[in-house]
Amino acid sequence: MALVLNEEQAMLKEAAAGFLAEKAGVAQLRELRDSGNEQGFSSDVWGEMAQMGWAGIAIPEEFGGLGYGYTGLGLVLEQAGRNLSASPLQSTVLVAATLIGELGSEEQKQQLLPAIASGELLVTLALQEGSHHAPLQSVASAVRDGDEFVLNGSKLMVLDASSAATFIVIARTGGDPGDEQGLSAFLVDAGTAGLTVARRSLVDSRNVGALVLDKVRIGSDSLLGAEGQAWPGLSRTLDIANIGLAAELLGLSAEAFERTVAYLKERKQFGRVIGSFQGLQHRAAELFAELELGRSIVLQALHAVDDGEADLALMASAAKAKLCEVAQRATNEAIQMHGGIGMTDEYDIGFFIKRARVAQHTFGDYNYHLDRFALLNGF
């Protein structure tokens, strides 16, 4: 597939940019934060997004989605990144729907995907256990007991946990930490006895949860995919999730950069605009180069998902590592080049660095993905 947008994609990008700037921009994020909104996003705005089909944008038409593929979803995520739009796009649409598509039986897909595509059902993945993304190190356990499984363990960084109706909990039915074999995925409804969900507030003002599973009993029909065989589907889902997050980071970085360049053209010191100083010009030009590189790898990686390319893992780690690097530099430079005003809560630029770091960390940061990139390259 050529690395350009087709007409349908260009229109989608335009529509998303307009809608999100008006309904889910930085001003709305600030309001959600300052009003102490529990779920961290507006249900009304999410309802409108679902009406436009975004909740099912990458879900195949046979399951009630739009079937625009991940390139389509990536374009919306890029605009969500630009506007710092808080919504379940990442937790439910990008991650959970993908994992259900990868692992679910025909019946489970028919039951869950149309409900997600309509925007009614919010599902989220419960995977991480320690302070870092380390999916194979999962120790949460699931033990078969007749027709049921009993789950024990704890989970962190569960995106949009307080508004999710269903969790996809990754737990071991076999194997040891580090093994691919033995990981299983379970559908656990919020409110199931033994499951507690604590809301945690992160720097980006979005909501994540800490889950404790204490002898949670669920039917064996809650198993998503074959017992002990969740890894291939989970791994591919994580690759797609990281490519989606890279798209979000691209939009976020581009917006932070453009706001910074605009500021360089208006702020005066020593009797002239600071953007005329070569010390700042070269840093801005280097950052421009990095953003262009980031844009290319994100588009290539999104196409790799839709084309079903075999080296998706390499693409995903390349895209995520690069965009972590770009986002870190773009947001750090944004604060520095804005000077004192960039340090104030009143000015919006601070919101960008906060969301950037959380998105960078989610499902593996720069260090995780650069290490994986090297391993996948054989060294």
Add this chain to the structure above:
Amino acid sequence: MSDLEQFRQETRAWLEENCPQSMRTPAKGFDDFYSGGRNPEINHPDQKLWCDRMAARGWTVPHWPKEYGGAGLGKEKVKILREEMARINARSPLDSFGISMLGPALLQFGTEEQKLEHLPKIARGEIRWCQGYSEPNAGSDLASLATKAEDKGDHYLINGQKIWTSYADKADWIFCLVRTDNSGSKHEGISFVLFDMASPGVTTRPIKLISGSSPFCETFFDNVKAYKSNLIGEEGKGWAIAKYLLTHEREMISGFGAAPKKSVGQMALETIGSDASGRLANGVLRQTIAQYQLDTMVFGATMARVGDEAKAGQGLGAASSIFKYYGTELNKRRNELNLAALGEQALGWDGDEYRGGVVSRDWLRSKGNSIEGGTSEVQLNIIAKRVLGLPDA
């Protein structure tokens, strides 16, 4: 059978018949390229034979019109020709500044007479060209060049000095920036002229580089005649042509950033080894190599994206402004990593045990990539001003 399919079959058959076996191996570096000229440098007798056979079909410049020595092929057929050459590892028959730089400028700015005079000789490899741009006091600030061209009726009298003239000692003709007028701003009054390097008053002196090779010269002009029939474009309007040509030069140099065949990571594994987890045993070097390989991959993706955008009729996007800067910086990183990965093996100056000192000499030569054709700093100035719209100091 489609026209293209027929073309492919005919091309394949012709190449099989006409490409000498000795030309079905890659050139051993820059010095092994065939550049033609009155007294061509020849490492192998088949080089000239191969060039002559290809030139007879117009295939040294297949995309140029037939009347100028090309074959008038469209993009698809040019692509097929390249693919069929690659299939048998056929090397390029002719690599010259005439093809890569002067040719495009003449096609764009030359008169019909000038095109007919010069382009066929470039296509056939009969005349080798060099570029007279930089001067001792006009490097990054190229437009401040001072080589003087005095109007003498049917010709100009040229006096001055050029520097960093690539292969001036081997070239037959020069395309040269000269000052025909001093009265206006420095970008005005520059003219683009062609003249014979065998003219009385031209002397060249090779400059030995830190890498040991001498690809560049100092070039001196003492009352050299350049006929006005060889003035390209209008008198005093040569700066536009110079800039057009520089973009071609920069594209050529940025190609150095392409991914090499054997990755540095693999080379380092062979000399340093890995730990039980399969990771390169030195974690610090491993990270630096990974960063380089990641950037090489995303640079490749960017070249592909810009190419696809151009094909889709979206023009050459802003992203192309980063090519020269980023490609040359990548190549320098690559060469530093060669040293780090190969250790002592990379430090040899000559001898078979050091592969003739190729690694160390390439490393030293790469330092010039971010200087020649516009320094990295000048490239960043261009991005800041033309792309980002930041004001002059």
